[in-house]
Amino acid sequence: MAAPLRGRSKSMTRVLSTVRGAFRSGSSAVVVVSGPGGIGKSALVNQACWEAAAMGARVVHAVCDAVAQVSPGAPVIAALRAGPEPLVGVAEYEQILQARDEPLLLAERIAAVLEAAAGDAPLVVAVDDLQQADRVSLFVIRTLMGRLIGLPVVWMFAAREEHAALALLGAQRCRVELVPLGPLAAADVTAIAMDRLGHAPDERLRDLIGAAGGNPLLAVQILHSVVRAGKAGSAGSARSVPLEFTAVIAQRLADLSDATRDLAALIAVAGRPLPLRVVTALMPQLPDTGWETVVAEARDSGLVQPAESADATKSSESADSALAPSHHLVSEAVRATLPEDTIRTWHLRLARHYLQTAGDPFSAAAHVRAAVTTTTTVTTADAASAEVLLTAAEQLTAASPDDAADLAAEAFAAVTPDQPEWLAVGRRCLAVLCRTERADEAIGVADAILARVDDADLAGAVEAQASAALWVAGRLDELLARTGRVLAAADPGCEVAARLSAVRALARTRLTAGADAAREASAALDLARASGDAEAVALALHAVGQAARNEGRHHEALRAFREVRTTSVGHHLAEEITSLQFLDRYDHAQTLLDEVRAAHGDTVGAILPALQCAQIWQDFNLGRGDEAEAGARALLEIGQQLGNGVYALDAAIVQISVALLRGDAVTAAARLDFAADLPGADAALRQPGLTVMRGWLAVARGDLSGATAALAPVAQGATRSCGYWPLWPCWMGLFYEVGTAADDQAFAQTVVDVAELAAERTPGVASFEGLALNVRARSKGDRELLRQSADILARSPRPLLRGFGADCLGRALLADGDRDTGLALLDSAWDDYHSADARVYRDSVRKLMREAGVRRAKWSAATPRPDTGTDALTEAERRVALLVAAGHSNRSAATELGVSVNTVGTHLRSAFAKLGVQSRVQLANVLHRNLAG
Numbered sequence: 001m002a003a004p005l006r007g008r009s010k011s012m013t014r015v016l017s018t019v020r021g022a023f024r025s026g027s028s029a030v031v032v033v034s035g036p037g038g039i040g041k042s043a044l045v046n047q048a049c050w051e052a053a054a055m056g057a058r059v060v061h062a063v064c065d066a067v068a069q070v071s072p073g074a075p076v077i078a079a080l081r082a083g084p085e086p087l088v089g090v091a092e093y094e095q096i097l098q099a100r101d102e103p104l105l106l107a108e109r110i111a112a113v114l115e116a117a118a119g120d121a122p123l124v125v126a127v128d129d130l131q132q133a134d135r136v137s138l139f140v141i142r143t144l145m146g147r148l149i150g151l152p153v154v155w156m157f158a159a160r161e162e163h164a165a166l167a168l169l170g171a172q173r174c175r176v177e178l179v180p181l182g183p184l185a186a187a188d189v190t191a192i193a194m195d196r197l198g199h200a201p202d203e204r205l206r207d208l209i210g211a212a213g214g215n216p217l218l219a220v221q222i223l224h225s226v227v228r229a230g231k232a233g234s235a236g237s238a239r240s241v242p243l244e245f246t247a248v249i250a251q252r253l254a255d256l257s258d259a260t261r262d263l264a265a266l267i268a269v270a271g272r273p274l275p276l277r278v279v280t281a282l283m284p285q286l287p288d289t290g291w292e293t294v295v296a297e298a299r300d301s302g303l304v305q306p307a308e309s310a311d312a313t314k315s316s317e318s319a320d321s322a323l324a325p326s327h328h329l330v331s332e333a334v335r336a337t338l339p340e341d342t343i344r345t346w347h348l349r350l351a352r353h354y355l356q357t358a359g360d361p362f363s364a365a366a367h368v369r370a371a372v373t374t375t376t377t378v379t380t381a382d383a384a385s386a387e388v389l390l391t392a393a394e395q396l397t398a399a400s401p402d403d404a405a406d407l408a409a410e411a412f413a414a415v416t417p418d419q420p421e422w423l424a425v426g427r428r429c430l431a432v433l434c435r436t437e438r439a440d441e442a443i444g445v446a447d448a449i450l451a452r453v454d455d456a457d458l459a460g461a462v463e464a465q466a467s468a469a470l471w472v473a474g475r476l477d478e479l480l481a482r483t484g485r486v487l488a489a490a491d492p493g494c495e496v497a498a499r500l501s502a503v504r505a506l507a508r509t510r511l512t513a514g515a516d517a518a519r520e521a522s523a524a525l526d527l528a529r530a531s532g533d534a535e536a537v538a539l540a541l542h543a544v545g546q547a548a549r550n551e552g553r554h555h556e557a558l559r560a561f562r563e564v565r566t567t568s569v570g571h572h573l574a575e576e577i578t579s580l581q582f583l584d585r586y587d588h589a590q591t592l593l594d595e596v597r598a599a600h601g602d603t604v605g606a607i608l609p610a611l612q613c614a615q616i617w618q619d620f621n622l623g624r625g626d627e628a629e630a631g632a633r634a635l636l637e638i639g640q641q642l643g644n645g646v647y648a649l650d651a652a653i654v655q656i657s658v659a660l661l662r663g664d665a666v667t668a669a670a671r672l673d674f675a676a677d678l679p680g681a682d683a684a685l686r687q688p689g690l691t692v693m694r695g696w697l698a699v700a701r702g703d704l705s706g707a708t709a710a711l712a713p714v715a716q717g718a719t720r721s722c723g724y725w726p727l728w729p730c731w732m733g734l735f736y737e738v739g740t741a742a743d744d745q746a747f748a749q750t751v752v753d754v755a756e757l758a759a760e761r762t763p764g765v766a767s768f769e770g771l772a773l774n775v776r777a778r779s780k781g782d783r784e785l786l787r788q789s790a791d792i793l794a795r796s797p798r799p800l801l802r803g804f805g806a807d808c809l810g811r812a813l814l815a816d817g818d819r820d821t822g823l824a825l826l827d828s829a830w831d832d833y834h835s836a837d838a839r840v841y842r843d844s845v846r847k848l849m850r851e852a853g854v855r856r857a858k859w860s861a862a863t864p865r866p867d868t869g870t871d872a873l874t875e876a877e878r879r880v881a882l883l884v885a886a887g888h889s890n891r892s893a894a895t896e897l898g899v900s901v902n903t904v905g906t907h908l909r910s911a912f913a914k915l916g917v918q919s920r921v922q923l924a925n926v927l928h929r930n931l932a933g
Contacts, residue, residue, distance in 0.1 A: 008044055011179050015048045015156075018177040022154050023055065023122040027918035028145075028174040030155045034162040035181035038215045038329045041158040044181070045126050048156060057122040057154075060087060060114070064133040065272045065328070071362035072100040072136035072400050075127070076110060087117055101398050103136050104638075107143035108891075108901060114144060115889050118151040129328065130159035135400045142168050146637070146905050147890055149174075150912060150920040174918060189219050196223045221330070222248055224302045249333035252301055259283075260297040263323075264304055268334035269346040273307040273324035281357070282349050298323065303330055347371035348385075355388055365392030365407055383421040386411040390425065393432045401436035408432035409441055417452055427462070434468045442469035460486050460496035467503045476507045498524075498531035502539035509546040518547040538567045545575060552761040554582040574610035581617060584765050586797045589618055594898060609638055612900060613647040616654050621730070623799035623836030626874035627899075629658045630910070634902040648678050649689070656693045661800075661838040665700040672697060688714050692731055695738070700840070704742045711735055712747045715754055732758075733804050736775045752779050766795040770805055778808065786812055790825070800841075803832030807845060814852060823854055834862055870930040872914040880907040881915075885924035 015031050022029035031048070033041045049059045062079035077096055080088045088096065092113070099106040117123050127133065127141065145155060145168060157165035162178055169176070184192075193201040253261055266282060267274060274282075280291070298304040307324035325331040335343060347367040354364035368385040389411035396404035412429040415422045426449045433442035446466035453459055463486045470479035483500045505524035508517045521543035528536035545560030558579035565572040573596065580589040593615055612635045620628035632651035652675035659668035672693050695710035715735050732755045739748030752775045759765075759772035770793030777785035786809050793805030810825030826845050833842035846859055866872045873881060883893040890908065894901045917923045 008040060008181070011044060011181060012047060012051075014177055014179055015044065016051055018175060019048065019052050019057075019124065019154050020055070021175065023057065023152050025919050026150075026152045026921040028149060028151065028153045028155070030145075030165070030169065030174055030176045031157070031179060032162045032165040032176065033156070033158045033179045033181060034160065034165075036160060036215070038218055038327065039181045039183070040216050041181060042128050042327075043216075044179070045128055045156055045158045049124055049126050052122070052124045052154070055122070057124050058085075058087065058117050058120075059083065059124045059126065060117075061126045061128070062137075063128045064130060064137065071360070071366070072103070072134060072396065072403075073106055073110075073140050074100075074137070074362075075133060076137050076140050077106075080110070080113060087113055100136070101395060103139050103400070104143075106136070107140045107147075110140060111144050111147040111901075112889070112891055114148060114153070115151065115891070118148060118153050119889070122152040122154070123148075124154045124156060126156040126158075128158045130157045131161065131164050135403060138168065145169065146909065147901070149905070149909055150884070150918065150923060152919070184216055184219075189216075192216060192219055193223055196220065218329075221302065224252075246333045246336050249303070249330060250337045252303060253334065253337055256297060256301055257294070259294045260301070263294055263298045264301065264334055265338055265342065266346055267298075267304050267323050267325055268331040268338075269343055270350060271325065271328070271331055273322040275322045278353060278358075279323060282353060295323070302326055303334060344371045351385070351388055355391075361388065361392040361395060364388045369407065369410055382414040383419055383425070386414040386421065386425045389414065390428050390432070394428070397432060397435045404432055405436040405438040405441065408436075409438075412445055417448075423449065423453070427465075430462065430465050434465055437469075439469040439475065442466065456489075457493040457496060460493060460500065464496055464499040464503070467500065471503060471507060476511055479507050480504060480511075494531045495533040495536065498528045498533050498536035499539065501527050502536045502543060505543035506539055506546065509543055509550060514551060518544070518551060521547045534567055538564050541567065542572070545572075545579075549579070549582075552758045554579055554762045554765075558583065574614045577611070577614040578617065581614075581621060582765075583762065584767050584797055586618060586622055589614070593618065597898070597900070609635065609647050612638065612902070613650050615900075616651065620654050620657065621798050623832075623838075624876075625658045625661065625837040626876045627903075628654050630874075630876060630906045631903055632658075634900065634906040637906065638902060649675055652678065653689050653693060656697075658837075660693075660696050660700055661836070661840060663700070663840045663843070665697060668693075668697055668700065692734075696734060699734070699738060704738065707738045708742045708744055708747060711738055712744070712750070715747065715750045730798070730800065732771045732775060733801075736778065740778075748775075748779065752776055766792050767798055767801050770796060770801065774805060774808055783812060783816070799832040799836040800838055803829040803836070803838070803841065806832065807841070810845075811848065814848070819852070823849060823852065827856070830856075830859075834858075839864075868914050868916065870915065870926070873911055874907075877907045877911045877914070880904055881911040881923060881927060884908060884920055885927045 011033075015033070018029050018031050033044055035041055046061075049061055053059050060079045061082060062075040064075045077093075077100065080086060080096065081093050086093075096106065096109050096113075099109050114123060114125070125144070133141075141155075157168075159165050162180065166176070190201065253264060256264065262283060263279065266279065276295070299306065303326055304323050305326045307322045325334075347370045351364040351367035351371065354360040354362075354367065358364075365388055368388040371385060389407045393404045393407035393411065396407065408429040411425055415425050426445055430442055430445045430449070433439075433445060443466055446462050446469070449462050450459055453462070463482060467479050467483050470476070470482070483504050487497065487500055501524040505517070505521040508520050511517075512520070521540065525537070525540035525544055528540040541560050541564035545557045545564060548554070548556035548560060558576065561572050561575040561579055565576055573592065577589045577592050580586070580592070593611065596611060612631060616628050616631035616635060619625075619631055632654040635647055635651040652671055656668045656671045656675065659665075659671060672690070675690060675693070691710055691714050695707045695714070698704075698706035698710060711734075714731075732751060735751040736748055736755075739745070739751055752772075755768075755772040755775050759768040762768045770789050773785055773789035773792060777783070777789055790805040790809040793801050796802055796805075806825040807829035810822045810829060812822075813825065814822030816822075826849055830842055830845045830849070833839075833845065842862070846856075849856070865874070870878075879897060880893055883896055884890070888896065890901050890904045894904045897904070912918065912923065915923065915926050917926055
C-alpha cells in the first residue's frame with residue numbers, strides 16, 4: 001500500500017462500501033473525511049475517486065485553496081474541465097464561466113451538467129480542503145446537493161472539521177458516512193519507513209520519525225530529507241535533521257540552488273498549480289538553458305510536484321504542464337522560512353500577472369489582499385493594490401456581496417488620506433459597500449471622506465451615497481437628519497439635491513403615513529425629472545409607488561412601478577406584479593411571471609427571489625395552497641443559500657396562513673415563532689403582517705379577547721399605517737368576524753370604515769368593492785346589499801373571497817327561511833373553500849348544512865391527506881414525481897410545469913420523504929405500483 005494510505009484500509013473500506021451502496025441503489029450518499037492537515041485526507045479521497053472511476057463512475061474532483069477564495073465558484077467550475085474526460089466542452093465551459101457573477105445562474109448551469117452526467121452513469125463529486133472553499137462554491141454545492149436528489153451521486157468531502165461538510169446537507173436526505181482520520185499507529189509509521197528506505201529503520205530513525213506524531217505527511221517528509229542527506233554522503237546528517245517540520249523544510253530549501261529555491265518559494269506563495277508558461281514569465285531572470293534542470297531539482301526536492309494546470313481562466317483544449325505545491329502544509333512551511341518582503345514581492349508579481357496578462361481580477365485581488373496583509377508597512381505602491389482590490393470588488397458585488405465588501409474595505413485601508421488616489425478609492429469603496437448592504441462600514445467611509453472635503457457638491461454626492469446605506473440599514477431617522485443638514489446648509493447642486501430629496505421621500509414612506517408621504521414623493525419626483533438624473537427619478541418613482549400602495553391607491557402604485565421598472569433595468573418587476581394582484585389582475589400578473597421565465601430562463605439572477613415571492617402570493621391568493629406552501633419553502637431555502645432573508649418574512653407568513661386555513665394551529669404557531677425571530681425584518685413595514693397572524697392564531701385557538709387585542713390596533717391604524725398590510729382585502733372579513741363575535745362594535749365599525757376606504761381608493765376591483773359591501777351590509781342587516789356583495793365577490797379571482805361572499809349570504813338566507821337558495825349558496829361556498837383547501841371554513845359550512853339536514857356525497861371524499869404514502873402527495877408533488885419518474889430532469893420538469901427549478905426540487909424532496917424512497921428508480925417503482933392507470 002502507498003505510504004499515505006498505510007493504516008487506512010478500514011477507512012477506505014467504509015468509503016468504498018458507501019460508494020457501492022449508492023451506485024447499487026441509484027441514490028445519493030455523502031462521505032465526509034476529516035482530520036488535521038497532512039493526516040492523509042487527500043490521499044484517501046484520491047484513491048477513492050480512482051476506485052470509483054474503475055467501477056464506471058464519472059468523477060468531478062475539486063480542490064479548494066485559500067488564494068482562489070475570491071474567485072466565485074472557481075474550484076467547482078475548474079473541476080468540470082479537469083481530468084482526461086472533462087464533463088463539459090470549451091463552449092459550455094465558457095458559458096458557465098460567464099455566470100460566475102450570478103450564483104443562482106451558476107448553480108443552475110452546473111446542476112444541468114451534473115444532472116445529465118448522473119443520468120448516464122454514477123457520479124462522484126469530490127471536494128478537497130472544503131474549509132478553504134469560497135462562499136459561492138459553498139452556495140453552489142448546497143444547491144447541487146438538493147438538485148441531484150435521488151440520482152446515483154456520491155458527495156465526497158475532505159475537511160479539517162466534519163461540521164464544515166455537514167453544514168451543507170440542509171434538507172438533503174441521504175446516507176452520510178463520517179470517516180475521521182487520526183494519527184497512524186507506530187507500526188504503520190514504521191511500515192512507511194520500510195516502504196521508503198527498503199529496510200527497517202534503526203532506533204535513532206524511529207525516534208526521529210516519531211516526532212511526526214503519527215502524521216503520514218510529516219513522517220514522509222522527514223524520511224525524504226534523511227534519504228536525500230544519505231545520498232549526498234553526509235554520514236551524520238540524520239542526527240542533524242531537526243525534529244520540527246518547518247526546520248526539515250528549511251534544511252531542504254538550504255540544500256537547493258538559488259534558482260530552485262526561488263522556484264519553490266514562488267510555488268509556495270502561489271499556493272496552487274502554476275502553468276510553466278506563467279512560472280517562466282514570473283522568473284525572467286533565469287536563462288532558457290538550464291531551466292529544465294531547475295524544474296527537475298524542484299521536483300526531486302519533494303517541495304514541488306507536477307500537476308495539471310488549474311488555471312480557472314483557461315478555456316482552450318490544450319493542457320499546459322504545471323507545477324504545484326506537494327502539499328499545503330509544505331507550502332506553509334516554505335512560506336514560514338521566507339522573509340516578509342520576499343512573500344510580499346511574489347504576491348505582487350502574481351497579482352500583476354493575473355490582472356495584466358491573464359485578465360483575472362479575482363485571482364489578482366487574492367494576491368494583492370495577501371500582499372497588503374503580509375506587512376503593516378504602507379507604501380505608495382498600495383494605490384495600485386487598492387485598484388486591483390476595487391476592480392475585483394466591483395465585479396463581485398452580485399456574486400458574493402460579502403467578499404466584495406471585504407475587498408473594498410481592504411482597498412480603502414491600503415491607501416492613506418495624503419495619497420492623491422485616496423478620495424477616488426474612497427468613493428468607489430463607498431459605492432461597493434452601499435450595494436453590498438454593509439451600512440455601518442459605508443457610513444464610516446462616508447464620514448472619513450466628509451471630514452476631509454470642503455466642496456459642497458462633492459459633500460452632497462457623498463451624503464447621497466451614505467443615505468442609500470442608511471436606507472438599507474433601516475436607520476431612517478439618521479438618514480433624514482443627515483440629508484436635511486446637507487440640503488439646509490448649502491446648495492449641493494441640482495442632481496445631488498434631487499437624489500437626496502428622492503431618498504428622503506422614500507424614507508418618509510416608512511415613517512409618515514398617508515397624504516403627507518405621497519405629497520413629498522410627488523415633489524421629489526418633480527425635482528428629479530427636472531434634474532434629469534436617472535437614479536433620482538428611479539428613487540422618487542419608487543417613493544411614489546410605495547406611498548400610493550401604503551394608502552391603498554393601487555392603480556397609482558401600478559403606474560409608478562411600471563415606470564420605475566423601465567428606468568432601473570427591471571428590478572421592480574415584482575412590485576409591478578404585486579400591484580396587478582391587488583387590482584385582481586391575476587391573469588396579467590401570471591403573464592408577466594411566465595414571460596420573464598420564458599424570456600430569461602435560468603438567467604433571472606438577482607431578481608429571482610423577488611419574483612418567487614410574487615409567485616407565492618399569486619398561488620396563495622388564487623387558492624393554490626400546496627403550490628404556495630412549496631414556493632414559500634423554496635424561497636426560504638434560496639434565502640438561506642444566499643444569506644439573504646429579505647423575502648423570508650413573506651414566505652413565513654404564507655406558510656402560517658396556509659396552516660391556519662387548514663386548521664393546523666400547531667404548525668402555524670411554530671412558523672410564527674420562526675418568523676418572529678427572522679433577522680433583518682423591516683418592523684415598520686412588515687410588523688402588521690405578523691400581528692395579523694397572531695390575531696388569526698388566537699381565533700384558531702378560540703381566544704377572542706387575544707384576537708381582538710391583536711387585530712383592533714391594526715384596523716384602527718390602517719389609515720395611518722406606513723405599510724399596506726392592514727388594507728389587504730383578505731383581512732377585512734376576518735377582522736369583522738372577530739369584532740362581531742367579541743361584541744366589540746367599535747372594532748367592527750372601524751373595519752367597515754377601513755374596507756369602504758380601501759374600495760374607494762381602488763375602484764372597480766371586485767375583491768375590494770365586494771368586501772366593503774359585505775361588511776356594510778352585515779353591519780346594517782341589509783339582505784339586498786349582502787346579495788349585491790355576493791354577486792360582486794363572485795367575480796373575484798380569489799376563491800376564498802368568492803366562497804366568503806356566498807357563505808355569508810347563504811347563512812343569512814337560511815336563517816331567514818329561504819332554505820333552497822341558502823343551501824345552494826352554501827354548497828357553492830363549500831366548493832370554493834374546498835378548492836382552496838381552506839378546511840376550517842369548508843368544515844364550518846359542512847357543519848351548518850348537516851344541522852340543516854343536508855348530506856353531500858362529495859364531503860366523504862374531502863378527507864385529510866395521510867402523512868405518508870402516495871395518497872400523501874399533493875397534486876403538485878404528484879405531477880413533479882410522475883415527470884421525474886418518467887425520466888425528466890428537474891429542469892425539464894420545471895419547463896413542463898411552468899414553475900422554477902427550485903420549486904421542482906422542493907416538491908421532489910417532499911415526495912421522497914412521503915414515499916420513503918431515496919432514488920429516482922425507487923420513486924418510479926413506487927409510483928408504477930400505486931398510481932398505475
